[in-house]
Amino acid sequence: MQEKQYLMIPGPTPVPPSVVAAMSRPMIGHRSEDFAALHRRIQEKIRQVFQTSQEVFIMTNSGTGGLEAAVANVISPGDRVLALVTGNFGERFANIARAYGAEVDEVNFGWGNPVDLSVVREKLAGSPGYKAVLATQNETSTGVLNDIAGIGALVAETPALLLVDGVSGVGGIEIKMDEWQVDILVTASQKAMMLPPGLAMIGVSPKAWAVIEENRSPRFYFSLPAAKKALAKWNTAYTPNVALFFGLDAALDMMLAEGLENVYRRHLLLAKATRAAVRALGLSLLAEDHCASPTVTAVQSLEGIAADDLRKVLKEEFGITFAGGQGILKGKIFRIAHMGYAGKMDVLIAISGLEMALARLGYPVELGKGVRAAQEVFLGRDL
Numbered sequence: 001m002q003e004k005q006y007l008m009i010p011g012p013t014p015v016p017p018s019v020v021a022a023m024s025r026p027m028i029g030h031r032s033e034d035f036a037a038l039h040r041r042i043q044e045k046i047r048q049v050f051q052t053s054q055e056v057f058i059m060t061n062s063g064t065g066g067l068e069a070a071v072a073n074v075i076s077p078g079d080r081v082l083a084l085v086t087g088n089f090g091e092r093f094a095n096i097a098r099a100y101g102a103e104v105d106e107v108n109f110g111w112g113n114p115v116d117l118s119v120v121r122e123k124l125a126g127s128p129g130y131k132a133v134l135a136t137q138n139e140t141s142t143g144v145l146n147d148i149a150g151i152g153a154l155v156a157e158t159p160a161l162l163l164v165d166g167v168s169g170v171g172g173i174e175i176k177m178d179e180w181q182v183d184i185l186v187t188a189s190q191k192a193m194m195l196p197p198g199l200a201m202i203g204v205s206p207k208a209w210a211v212i213e214e215n216r217s218p219r220f221y222f223s224l225p226a227a228k229k230a231l232a233k234w235n236t237a238y239t240p241n242v243a244l245f246f247g248l249d250a251a252l253d254m255m256l257a258e259g260l261e262n263v264y265r266r267h268l269l270l271a272k273a274t275r276a277a278v279r280a281l282g283l284s285l286l287a288e289d290h291c292a293s294p295t296v297t298a299v300q301s302l303e304g305i306a307a308d309d310l311r312k313v314l315k316e317e318f319g320i321t322f323a324g325g326q327g328i329l330k331g332k333i334f335r336i337a338h339m340g341y342a343g344k345m346d347v348l349i350a351i352s353g354l355e356m357a358l359a360r361l362g363y364p365v366e367l368g369k370g371v372r373a374a375q376e377v378f379l380g381r382d383l
């Protein structure tokens with residue numbers, strides 16, 4: 001196996017050298033003035049990414065821990081919850097709510113489809129009394145982007161809180177937490193945020209705080225009131241992953257230097273080129289264009305060529321790692337991530353490798369056809 005590797009999975013994603021360098025700084029105490037200054041800088045920048053004027057709590061745990069924090073702080077046993085499920089991560093969010101004793105009304109829109117707003121409208125009108133609505137911004141398991149602005153407008157008319165899993169979107173796909181009326185927005189370090197795994201970030205609206213303060217579920221490490229109290233002094237409740245804080249500071253600098261609008265445009269362009277290439281090769285995309293994820297593209301397996309065999313050739317012969325399918329899509333799709341520290345040439349490498357792997361497995365591929373389609377998109381000649 002060659003040593004040079006191309007990691008093209010939806011997390012962990014490649015980490016930029018400047019972020020790696022920032023993380024190798026000597027350790028500092030987390031109760032020091034230096035840490036407070038670092039945390040304060042991070043707050044100013046991350047609120048721009050979340051597009052919120054509220055505090056964003058940075059917790060040392062994976063994204064799922066962030067989702068659990070969201071649930072633990074607002075859901076009490078017996079509360080009714082509406083879960084909008086479009087794939088594996090939507091199901092996980094619903095299961096976390098169940099673990100905290102919620103009575104979950106789960107609506108499954110089908111893997112590969114987005115949330116249908118008319119169904120959400122009906123659900124909210126037909127059965128009032130939901131404490132929270134759970135939604136996934138970018139369903140990583142299917143490569144589907146959901147309309148959080150649309151869901152937010154509907155939920156905001158009710159007393160329910162909107163909890164959004166933005167783990168594979170925030171940092172690569174625009175989200176306006178305040179304007180779109182998201183009550184709790186969760187993301188994590190290892191996807192579009194360009195960091196190693198280990199941090200979750202969680203934004204909380206004033207509407208959510210009113211609920212959090214009355215919540216009866218047990219919470220200790222995941223207590224948002226404890227996090228809030230600590231953040232008032234630019235601190236964290238417990239020892240944070242200081243190295244990842246250094247990295248986050250650097251990653252946010254990179255994002256803001258590029259300009260958030262440009263970051264979002266870049267992801268859209270990479271998705272567009274990937275999709276054009278996949279189509280040019282005669283393969284089928286799982287998600288339709290109108291709901292296609294800007295950060296990850298899911299491709300259906302071909303007749304007679306198992307997605308996992310294809311991934312094996314890609315990895316062993318070319319050092320390229322694509323992700324497989326999850327849950328009911330296991331073996332049925334493969335996923336190409338283009339999130340975070342990803343550029344045009346990464347897409348060309350992915351597609352070029354895909355073409356060669358298909359050829360190895362006997363698929364009648366015209367070499368260069370997919371690469372060319374992606375190049376046309378990058379040159380603006382695809383119109």
Ligand SMILES: *Cc1c(COP(=O)(O)O)cnc(C)c1O
Nearest residue numbers: 062063064089140165167168188
């Ligand atoms: C990766 C991911 C998660 C899980 O995050 P972990 O850091 O693995 O716990 C949750 N939701 C979505 C949408 C994801 O892509």
